[in-house]
Amino acid sequence: MPLKIDTEIEFDLEDLQYDFEDSMETDRWHDAPAELKELFHRLEWNIIDGEHADTVGFIDTALEGDISARTLISGPMATGIAEVGRRFKMDEYFLPEVMMSAKCMHEALARLKPLILAEKSEEVGTVVIGTVQGDLHDIGKKIVAMMMEAAGFTVHDLGVTVPPEKFVEAVREHNPQIVGFSALLTTTMNMQWETLKVFAAEGLREDLKVFVGGAPISQAWCDKIGADAYAMDALVAVDKAKACVTRLKNLTGGAPELHEAMLEIDREREAAKAAAAE
Ligand code: B12
Known part of the structure; x- marks a missing residue:
């Protein structure tokens, strides 16, 4: 043990x-x-x-x-x-x-x-993840990808400085339930929004739950661009991803109920932390 x-x-x-x-x-x-x-x-x-x-x-x-x-x-x-x-x-x-x-x-x-x-014991879903165009940071994204794999997802990591078209191509090829955009620079976070707009224009938005993360990213940014979930770390990302492919699997990407359910996971986590600290 x-x-x-x-x-x-x-x-x-x-x-x-x-x-x-x-x-x-x-x-x-x-x-x-x-x-x-x-x-x-x-x-x-x-x-x-x-x-x-x-x-x-x-x-x-x-x-x-x-x-x-x-x-x-x-x-x-x-x-x-x-x-x-x-x-x-x-x-x-x-x-x-x-x-x-x-x-x-x-x-x-x-x-x-x-x-x-080696912790992976079940197959729960598919994730496509990458660092957005113009951004070379990938340490945090690699950790998120690893923890998602351990939790049972098949993860397609597209690497760094991924243009929107490459995300679109990967979604068409792998048919994931979740797509994750990482951005570590205030100058590249806007590419999360641009990529999301391309997904909408390509008619892919509703079939996908879009996750955003990285040091300058916040819940407020996630709300502003209309992504489904923000996660401050890999553990929160995994909790939210699992919920997306199980009890929330019938909600479409961009649905307000999905967004609210993601916020509820944050509230539950905060409450559990507060209880543990008492
Ligand atoms: C390491 C590093 C680098 C390395 C990157 C190496 C690599 N392969 O990743 C190198 C040296 C290449 C680098 C370059 C640059 N960097 Co740099 N870098 C950092 C540093 C010190 C650490 C980042 C890191 O790995 N953190 C550790 C990981 C574990 O944390 P994380 O990335 O936040 O990830 C966690 C969460 O955010 C979340 N998460 C992350 N991604 C995702 C994705 C999804 C979908 C989800 C749900 C969650 C999620 O989960 C992760 C795990 O818990 C940060 C400082 C910082 N505070 O972040 C600066 C920092 C990001 N860099 C910065 C800058 C300015 C640069 C450069 C522009 C510098 C320059 N003048 O050239 C270049 C940019 C190059 C480019 N085009 O991208 C600034 C950005 C400032 C800003 N306002 O934008 C920072 C904040 C440093 C600072 N304080 O000034 N950098």
């Missing part, structure tokens, strides 16, 4: 501005045995420092310590890359550093992918 460590707690990540020793002082992952807490902080700092030659070694040691792939992705990998984002925004890091950190994330995900996919 893999060790379960709570990664849902929202931590203050200020210590990541300093050094590894400061991080060891925080109560992040205090429920893990001491050697694993240290390993988690080493992995987190490995990503911040972009030392990709060592990443898989840390991952393997954690797996030997019975830590699940999901815990690593939503724990130290998430906090590490979040700090990289902060440093980039504050001009403390430039593109070369971010690229090194992204390489760590890719190597870790490549190592963890087979373990996540």
Whole structure:
């Protein structure tokens, strides 16, 4: 039975501005045995420092310590890359550093992918996903695709900078119930809207549940462009996707009832979190 460590707690990540020793002082992952807490902080700092030659070694040691792939992705990998984002925004890091950190994330995900996919036990539906045209970010989209596969979906990942016509082509070829658009840039988020408009013009909108996500994306944006669901992370995306192919499967894409049902899932999740925190 893999060790379960709570990664849902929202931590203050200020210590990541300093050094590894400061991080060891925080109560992040205090429920893990001491050697694993240290390993988690080493992995987190490995990503911040972009030392990709060592990443898989840390991952393997954690797996030997019975830590699940999901815990690593939503724990130290998430906090590490979040700090990289902060440093980039504050001009403390430039593109070369971010690229090194992204390489760590890719190597870790490549190592963890087979373990996540091995969780797949049933076939629940088909998803087409991609990062919209002009945008090269794909770490988060890869995580969403992996978690969807583990939950039983067949996922066709179209990669990055996907033009609307390529999405349309893939929908005609694979006949998915769900299409996901990822966008990480404020300059490319509009391509989610443009792609959705192309789907409508091609008569595909009603047959599809359209999911949107990525750092600048919000529920307000999802509402504005008329997408069906926004998910702030891969776990919410999976919950909503499963609902779409089971109890909500008869609702058409773009239907107000579908949109409301997606919001209800968020409310239930918030309520469950609040209850757990009491
Ligand atoms: C890594 C990174 C890069 C890497 C990308 C490597 C790769 N292969 O992905 C590289 C170095 C290439 C890069 C380049 C650039 N980047 Co960059 N990058 C980042 C960084 C630091 C991390 C992104 C990331 O991987 N996060 C971790 C993942 C796990 O999180 P996530 O992507 O948000 O995904 C989760 C959710 O959003 C959601 N989700 C994601 N997609 C989807 C899709 C669906 C359907 C659903 C339901 C959910 C969902 O689930 C995911 C998992 O939980 C961010 C900072 C940040 N705060 O996001 C900047 C950031 C996105 N980049 C930024 C910028 C400016 C750029 C460049 C323009 C820089 C430049 N001057 O060239 C270029 C753009 C190149 C291009 N055309 O795309 C800015 C964008 C600012 C803005 N206002 O638009 C950011 C926010 C940094 C900053 N704070 O300034 N970048």
